[in-house]
Amino acid sequence: LSQIVLFSSTAFAEDESKNGDLANKSSNNYGIVATDSITDTENLLGDSVAKVSDMIASTKKQTGVSVRLLYLANFSGSKDPSKWASDLLTSTNPPANTVLLAVATHDGKLVVAVSPNSDEWLKRKTTVDLLSDAAYRPLVNEQGADWAKSAILLMKQISRAKKTSVTPSTSIIATIVMIVVIAALFVIVAIVLYRRNYVLKQVKLGFRKAKRRHASNK
Incomplete structure:
Protein backbone atom coordinates (compact mmCIF):
# COMPACT_ATOMS: atom_id res chain seq x y z
CA LEU A 1 0.00 0.00 0.00
CA SER A 2 1.31 3.46 -0.87
CA GLN A 3 0.20 7.06 -1.05
CA ILE A 4 1.59 9.84 -3.25
CA VAL A 5 1.38 13.58 -2.59
CA LEU A 6 2.71 16.46 -4.64
CA PHE A 7 4.68 19.48 -3.50
CA SER A 8 6.13 22.36 -5.45
CA SER A 9 9.52 21.53 -6.91
CA THR A 10 10.45 25.13 -6.08
CA ALA A 11 10.84 23.92 -2.51
CA PHE A 12 13.96 22.15 -3.69
CA ALA A 13 15.00 25.03 -5.95
CA GLU A 14 14.86 27.46 -3.02
CA ASP A 15 16.86 25.04 -0.94
CA GLU A 16 19.48 24.93 -3.70
CA SER A 17 19.69 28.71 -3.96
CA LYS A 18 20.37 28.97 -0.24
CA ASN A 19 23.06 26.32 -0.44
CA GLY A 20 24.89 26.89 -3.73
CA ASP A 21 28.00 25.00 -2.68
CA LEU A 22 25.90 22.06 -1.54
CA ALA A 23 24.10 21.99 -4.87
CA ASN A 24 27.39 21.88 -6.73
CA LYS A 25 28.55 18.97 -4.60
CA SER A 26 25.33 17.08 -5.29
CA SER A 27 25.63 17.58 -9.03
CA ASN A 28 29.10 16.05 -8.87
CA ASN A 29 27.95 13.07 -6.80
CA TYR A 30 29.61 14.44 -3.65
CA GLY A 31 27.90 14.54 -0.29
CA ILE A 32 25.72 11.53 -1.07
CA VAL A 33 24.44 9.74 2.04
CA ALA A 34 23.98 5.98 1.84
CA THR A 35 23.26 3.91 4.95
CA ASP A 36 21.12 0.85 5.68
CA SER A 37 18.11 3.14 6.23
CA ILE A 38 18.90 6.34 4.33
CA THR A 39 19.76 7.00 0.70
CA ASP A 40 20.09 10.73 0.08
CA THR A 41 21.55 11.45 -3.36
CA GLU A 42 20.64 15.14 -3.01
CA ASN A 43 22.23 15.56 0.44
CA LEU A 44 19.01 17.16 1.66
CA SER A 76 13.40 7.40 -13.10
CA GLY A 77 10.64 8.71 -15.33
CA ASP A 87 7.77 -2.36 -6.15
CA LEU A 88 11.14 -1.02 -5.04
CA LEU A 89 10.34 -1.67 -1.39
CA THR A 90 9.05 -5.19 -2.08
CA SER A 91 12.12 -6.04 -4.18
CA THR A 92 14.36 -5.50 -1.14
CA ASN A 93 12.56 -8.25 0.84
CA PRO A 94 11.95 -5.89 3.75
CA PRO A 95 11.25 -7.12 7.27
CA ALA A 96 7.66 -6.96 8.46
CA ASN A 97 6.37 -3.47 9.22
CA THR A 98 8.63 -1.45 6.96
CA VAL A 99 7.76 2.07 5.81
CA LEU A 100 9.49 3.76 2.88
CA LEU A 101 9.46 7.53 2.45
CA ALA A 102 10.54 8.24 -1.13
CA VAL A 103 10.98 11.81 -2.34
CA ALA A 104 11.68 13.01 -5.89
CA THR A 105 12.78 16.59 -5.35
CA HIS A 106 12.88 17.76 -8.98
CA ASP A 107 9.53 16.13 -9.74
CA GLY A 108 7.92 17.51 -6.59
CA LYS A 109 6.57 14.10 -5.59
CA LEU A 110 6.51 12.31 -2.25
CA VAL A 111 5.44 8.71 -1.74
CA VAL A 112 4.89 6.74 1.45
CA ALA A 113 4.88 2.98 0.88
CA VAL A 114 4.23 0.23 3.42
CA SER A 115 5.53 -3.31 2.97
CA PRO A 116 2.79 -5.89 2.26
CA ASN A 117 3.93 -8.03 5.21
CA SER A 118 3.04 -5.31 7.70
CA ASP A 119 0.49 -5.45 10.53
CA GLU A 120 -3.04 -4.41 9.70
CA TRP A 121 -2.88 -1.13 11.64
CA LEU A 122 0.13 0.01 9.60
CA LYS A 123 -1.34 -1.03 6.23
CA ARG A 124 -4.61 0.82 6.75
CA LYS A 125 -5.23 3.56 4.20
CA THR A 126 -6.02 5.99 7.00
CA THR A 127 -2.62 5.32 8.56
CA VAL A 128 -0.77 5.75 5.26
CA ASP A 129 -2.66 8.98 4.57
CA LEU A 130 -1.67 10.37 7.97
CA LEU A 131 1.96 9.41 7.40
CA SER A 132 1.96 11.13 4.01
CA ASP A 133 0.41 14.27 5.45
CA ALA A 134 2.92 14.36 8.31
CA ALA A 135 5.86 14.11 5.90
CA TYR A 136 4.35 16.61 3.46
CA ARG A 137 3.61 19.55 5.79
CA PRO A 138 7.24 20.56 6.53
CA LEU A 139 7.94 20.78 2.80
CA VAL A 140 5.43 23.55 2.11
CA ASN A 141 5.95 26.00 4.96
CA GLU A 142 6.89 29.64 4.40
CA GLN A 143 10.40 29.17 5.80
CA GLY A 144 11.25 26.66 3.10
CA ALA A 145 11.36 22.88 2.97
CA ASP A 146 12.60 21.18 6.12
CA TRP A 147 13.60 17.71 4.96
CA ALA A 148 14.77 16.43 8.33
CA LYS A 149 11.56 17.58 10.02
CA SER A 150 9.57 15.86 7.29
CA ALA A 151 11.18 12.51 8.13
CA ILE A 152 10.93 13.06 11.89
CA LEU A 153 7.23 13.98 11.79
CA LEU A 154 6.58 10.87 9.71
CA MET A 155 8.15 8.74 12.44
CA LYS A 156 6.29 10.56 15.21
CA GLN A 157 3.06 9.81 13.38
CA ILE A 158 4.05 6.13 13.24
CA SER A 159 4.41 6.15 17.03
CA ARG A 160 1.00 7.81 17.46
CA ALA A 161 -0.65 5.32 15.11
CA LYS A 162 0.92 2.42 16.99
CA LYS A 163 -0.33 3.69 20.35
CA THR A 164 -3.89 4.12 19.12
CA SER A 165 -4.03 0.86 17.18
CA VAL A 166 -6.10 -2.08 18.34
CA THR A 167 -4.89 -5.43 17.03
CA PRO A 168 -7.47 -8.09 16.11
CA SER A 169 -6.24 -10.39 18.88
CA THR A 170 -6.65 -7.64 21.47
CA SER A 171 -10.14 -6.90 20.21
CA ILE A 172 -11.12 -10.59 20.34
CA ILE A 173 -9.81 -10.99 23.89
CA ALA A 174 -11.69 -7.89 25.03
CA THR A 175 -14.89 -9.19 23.44
CA ILE A 176 -14.53 -12.61 25.10
CA VAL A 177 -13.93 -11.03 28.51
CA MET A 178 -17.01 -8.83 28.10
CA ILE A 179 -19.16 -11.82 27.13
CA VAL A 180 -17.92 -13.81 30.14
CA VAL A 181 -18.67 -10.92 32.51
CA ILE A 182 -22.18 -10.44 31.10
CA ALA A 183 -22.86 -14.19 31.27
CA ALA A 184 -21.69 -14.28 34.89
CA LEU A 185 -24.04 -11.40 35.77
CA PHE A 186 -26.97 -13.23 34.16
CA VAL A 187 -26.15 -16.38 36.14
CA ILE A 188 -25.98 -14.45 39.42
CA VAL A 189 -29.29 -12.69 38.74
CA ALA A 190 -30.92 -16.00 37.76
CA ILE A 191 -29.73 -17.68 40.98
CA VAL A 192 -30.99 -14.79 43.12
CA LEU A 193 -34.41 -14.80 41.42
CA TYR A 194 -34.68 -18.59 41.64
CA ARG A 195 -33.83 -18.52 45.35
CA ARG A 196 -36.35 -15.76 45.99
CA ASN A 197 -39.16 -17.55 44.13
CA TYR A 198 -38.31 -20.82 45.90
CA VAL A 199 -38.59 -19.18 49.33
CA LEU A 200 -41.88 -17.48 48.43
CA LYS A 201 -43.27 -20.80 47.21
CA GLN A 202 -42.22 -22.55 50.45
CA VAL A 203 -43.95 -19.85 52.49
CA LYS A 204 -47.10 -20.07 50.38
CA LEU A 205 -47.29 -23.85 50.88
CA GLY A 206 -46.79 -23.48 54.61
CA PHE A 207 -43.44 -25.20 54.69
CA ARG A 208 -41.77 -22.07 55.88
CA LYS A 209 -42.89 -19.09 57.89
CA ALA A 210 -42.39 -15.65 56.52
CA LYS A 211 -39.85 -13.68 58.44
CA ARG A 212 -40.96 -10.34 59.74
CA ARG A 213 -38.56 -7.63 60.54
CA HIS A 214 -39.32 -5.40 63.49
CA ALA A 215 -37.87 -2.03 63.88
CA SER A 216 -35.61 -1.92 66.91
CA ASN A 217 -36.74 0.23 69.84
CA LYS A 218 -34.64 3.26 70.38
Whole structure:
Protein backbone atom coordinates (compact mmCIF):
# COMPACT_ATOMS: atom_id res chain seq x y z
CA LEU A 1 0.00 0.00 0.00
CA SER A 2 1.31 3.46 -0.87
CA GLN A 3 0.20 7.06 -1.05
CA ILE A 4 1.59 9.84 -3.25
CA VAL A 5 1.38 13.58 -2.59
CA LEU A 6 2.71 16.46 -4.64
CA PHE A 7 4.68 19.48 -3.50
CA SER A 8 6.13 22.36 -5.45
CA SER A 9 9.52 21.53 -6.91
CA THR A 10 10.45 25.13 -6.08
CA ALA A 11 10.84 23.92 -2.51
CA PHE A 12 13.96 22.15 -3.69
CA ALA A 13 15.00 25.03 -5.95
CA GLU A 14 14.86 27.46 -3.02
CA ASP A 15 16.86 25.04 -0.94
CA GLU A 16 19.48 24.93 -3.70
CA SER A 17 19.69 28.71 -3.96
CA LYS A 18 20.37 28.97 -0.24
CA ASN A 19 23.06 26.32 -0.44
CA GLY A 20 24.89 26.89 -3.73
CA ASP A 21 28.00 25.00 -2.68
CA LEU A 22 25.90 22.06 -1.54
CA ALA A 23 24.10 21.99 -4.87
CA ASN A 24 27.39 21.88 -6.73
CA LYS A 25 28.55 18.97 -4.60
CA SER A 26 25.33 17.08 -5.29
CA SER A 27 25.63 17.58 -9.03
CA ASN A 28 29.10 16.05 -8.87
CA ASN A 29 27.95 13.07 -6.80
CA TYR A 30 29.61 14.44 -3.65
CA GLY A 31 27.90 14.54 -0.29
CA ILE A 32 25.72 11.53 -1.07
CA VAL A 33 24.44 9.74 2.04
CA ALA A 34 23.98 5.98 1.84
CA THR A 35 23.26 3.91 4.95
CA ASP A 36 21.12 0.85 5.68
CA SER A 37 18.11 3.14 6.23
CA ILE A 38 18.90 6.34 4.33
CA THR A 39 19.76 7.00 0.70
CA ASP A 40 20.09 10.73 0.08
CA THR A 41 21.55 11.45 -3.36
CA GLU A 42 20.64 15.14 -3.01
CA ASN A 43 22.23 15.56 0.44
CA LEU A 44 19.01 17.16 1.66
CA LEU A 45 19.38 16.02 5.26
CA GLY A 46 22.79 17.65 5.56
CA ASP A 47 23.96 17.87 9.17
CA SER A 48 20.70 16.30 10.38
CA VAL A 49 21.60 12.79 9.18
CA ALA A 50 22.70 11.66 12.65
CA LYS A 51 19.56 13.08 14.28
CA VAL A 52 17.30 11.40 11.74
CA SER A 53 19.22 8.11 12.06
CA ASP A 54 18.74 8.17 15.84
CA MET A 55 15.02 8.74 15.31
CA ILE A 56 14.87 5.76 12.95
CA ALA A 57 16.50 3.55 15.60
CA SER A 58 14.16 4.88 18.30
CA THR A 59 11.08 4.29 16.14
CA LYS A 60 12.16 0.71 15.48
CA LYS A 61 12.67 0.08 19.21
CA GLN A 62 9.38 1.64 20.31
CA THR A 63 7.04 0.49 17.54
CA GLY A 64 8.79 -2.35 15.71
CA VAL A 65 8.53 -0.37 12.48
CA SER A 66 11.57 -0.09 10.19
CA VAL A 67 11.81 3.23 8.38
CA ARG A 68 13.67 3.74 5.12
CA LEU A 69 14.28 7.14 3.55
CA LEU A 70 15.00 7.66 -0.13
CA TYR A 71 15.75 11.09 -1.61
CA LEU A 72 16.24 11.26 -5.38
CA ALA A 73 16.04 13.88 -8.12
CA ASN A 74 13.24 11.92 -9.83
CA PHE A 75 11.59 8.51 -9.93
CA SER A 76 13.40 7.40 -13.10
CA GLY A 77 10.64 8.71 -15.33
CA SER A 78 8.01 6.43 -13.80
CA LYS A 79 4.42 7.36 -14.66
CA ASP A 80 3.19 5.70 -11.47
CA PRO A 81 5.40 6.78 -8.54
CA SER A 82 3.26 4.88 -6.03
CA LYS A 83 3.75 1.58 -7.84
CA TRP A 84 7.43 2.38 -8.41
CA ALA A 85 8.01 2.94 -4.69
CA SER A 86 5.97 -0.12 -3.68
CA ASP A 87 7.77 -2.36 -6.15
CA LEU A 88 11.14 -1.02 -5.04
CA LEU A 89 10.34 -1.67 -1.39
CA THR A 90 9.05 -5.19 -2.08
CA SER A 91 12.12 -6.04 -4.18
CA THR A 92 14.36 -5.50 -1.14
CA ASN A 93 12.56 -8.25 0.84
CA PRO A 94 11.95 -5.89 3.75
CA PRO A 95 11.25 -7.12 7.27
CA ALA A 96 7.66 -6.96 8.46
CA ASN A 97 6.37 -3.47 9.22
CA THR A 98 8.63 -1.45 6.96
CA VAL A 99 7.76 2.07 5.81
CA LEU A 100 9.49 3.76 2.88
CA LEU A 101 9.46 7.53 2.45
CA ALA A 102 10.54 8.24 -1.13
CA VAL A 103 10.98 11.81 -2.34
CA ALA A 104 11.68 13.01 -5.89
CA THR A 105 12.78 16.59 -5.35
CA HIS A 106 12.88 17.76 -8.98
CA ASP A 107 9.53 16.13 -9.74
CA GLY A 108 7.92 17.51 -6.59
CA LYS A 109 6.57 14.10 -5.59
CA LEU A 110 6.51 12.31 -2.25
CA VAL A 111 5.44 8.71 -1.74
CA VAL A 112 4.89 6.74 1.45
CA ALA A 113 4.88 2.98 0.88
CA VAL A 114 4.23 0.23 3.42
CA SER A 115 5.53 -3.31 2.97
CA PRO A 116 2.79 -5.89 2.26
CA ASN A 117 3.93 -8.03 5.21
CA SER A 118 3.04 -5.31 7.70
CA ASP A 119 0.49 -5.45 10.53
CA GLU A 120 -3.04 -4.41 9.70
CA TRP A 121 -2.88 -1.13 11.64
CA LEU A 122 0.13 0.01 9.60
CA LYS A 123 -1.34 -1.03 6.23
CA ARG A 124 -4.61 0.82 6.75
CA LYS A 125 -5.23 3.56 4.20
CA THR A 126 -6.02 5.99 7.00
CA THR A 127 -2.62 5.32 8.56
CA VAL A 128 -0.77 5.75 5.26
CA ASP A 129 -2.66 8.98 4.57
CA LEU A 130 -1.67 10.37 7.97
CA LEU A 131 1.96 9.41 7.40
CA SER A 132 1.96 11.13 4.01
CA ASP A 133 0.41 14.27 5.45
CA ALA A 134 2.92 14.36 8.31
CA ALA A 135 5.86 14.11 5.90
CA TYR A 136 4.35 16.61 3.46
CA ARG A 137 3.61 19.55 5.79
CA PRO A 138 7.24 20.56 6.53
CA LEU A 139 7.94 20.78 2.80
CA VAL A 140 5.43 23.55 2.11
CA ASN A 141 5.95 26.00 4.96
CA GLU A 142 6.89 29.64 4.40
CA GLN A 143 10.40 29.17 5.80
CA GLY A 144 11.25 26.66 3.10
CA ALA A 145 11.36 22.88 2.97
CA ASP A 146 12.60 21.18 6.12
CA TRP A 147 13.60 17.71 4.96
CA ALA A 148 14.77 16.43 8.33
CA LYS A 149 11.56 17.58 10.02
CA SER A 150 9.57 15.86 7.29
CA ALA A 151 11.18 12.51 8.13
CA ILE A 152 10.93 13.06 11.89
CA LEU A 153 7.23 13.98 11.79
CA LEU A 154 6.58 10.87 9.71
CA MET A 155 8.15 8.74 12.44
CA LYS A 156 6.29 10.56 15.21
CA GLN A 157 3.06 9.81 13.38
CA ILE A 158 4.05 6.13 13.24
CA SER A 159 4.41 6.15 17.03
CA ARG A 160 1.00 7.81 17.46
CA ALA A 161 -0.65 5.32 15.11
CA LYS A 162 0.92 2.42 16.99
CA LYS A 163 -0.33 3.69 20.35
CA THR A 164 -3.89 4.12 19.12
CA SER A 165 -4.03 0.86 17.18
CA VAL A 166 -6.10 -2.08 18.34
CA THR A 167 -4.89 -5.43 17.03
CA PRO A 168 -7.47 -8.09 16.11
CA SER A 169 -6.24 -10.39 18.88
CA THR A 170 -6.65 -7.64 21.47
CA SER A 171 -10.14 -6.90 20.21
CA ILE A 172 -11.12 -10.59 20.34
CA ILE A 173 -9.81 -10.99 23.89
CA ALA A 174 -11.69 -7.89 25.03
CA THR A 175 -14.89 -9.19 23.44
CA ILE A 176 -14.53 -12.61 25.10
CA VAL A 177 -13.93 -11.03 28.51
CA MET A 178 -17.01 -8.83 28.10
CA ILE A 179 -19.16 -11.82 27.13
CA VAL A 180 -17.92 -13.81 30.14
CA VAL A 181 -18.67 -10.92 32.51
CA ILE A 182 -22.18 -10.44 31.10
CA ALA A 183 -22.86 -14.19 31.27
CA ALA A 184 -21.69 -14.28 34.89
CA LEU A 185 -24.04 -11.40 35.77
CA PHE A 186 -26.97 -13.23 34.16
CA VAL A 187 -26.15 -16.38 36.14
CA ILE A 188 -25.98 -14.45 39.42
CA VAL A 189 -29.29 -12.69 38.74
CA ALA A 190 -30.92 -16.00 37.76
CA ILE A 191 -29.73 -17.68 40.98
CA VAL A 192 -30.99 -14.79 43.12
CA LEU A 193 -34.41 -14.80 41.42
CA TYR A 194 -34.68 -18.59 41.64
CA ARG A 195 -33.83 -18.52 45.35
CA ARG A 196 -36.35 -15.76 45.99
CA ASN A 197 -39.16 -17.55 44.13
CA TYR A 198 -38.31 -20.82 45.90
CA VAL A 199 -38.59 -19.18 49.33
CA LEU A 200 -41.88 -17.48 48.43
CA LYS A 201 -43.27 -20.80 47.21
CA GLN A 202 -42.22 -22.55 50.45
CA VAL A 203 -43.95 -19.85 52.49
CA LYS A 204 -47.10 -20.07 50.38
CA LEU A 205 -47.29 -23.85 50.88
CA GLY A 206 -46.79 -23.48 54.61
CA PHE A 207 -43.44 -25.20 54.69
CA ARG A 208 -41.77 -22.07 55.88
CA LYS A 209 -42.89 -19.09 57.89
CA ALA A 210 -42.39 -15.65 56.52
CA LYS A 211 -39.85 -13.68 58.44
CA ARG A 212 -40.96 -10.34 59.74
CA ARG A 213 -38.56 -7.63 60.54
CA HIS A 214 -39.32 -5.40 63.49
CA ALA A 215 -37.87 -2.03 63.88
CA SER A 216 -35.61 -1.92 66.91
CA ASN A 217 -36.74 0.23 69.84
CA LYS A 218 -34.64 3.26 70.38
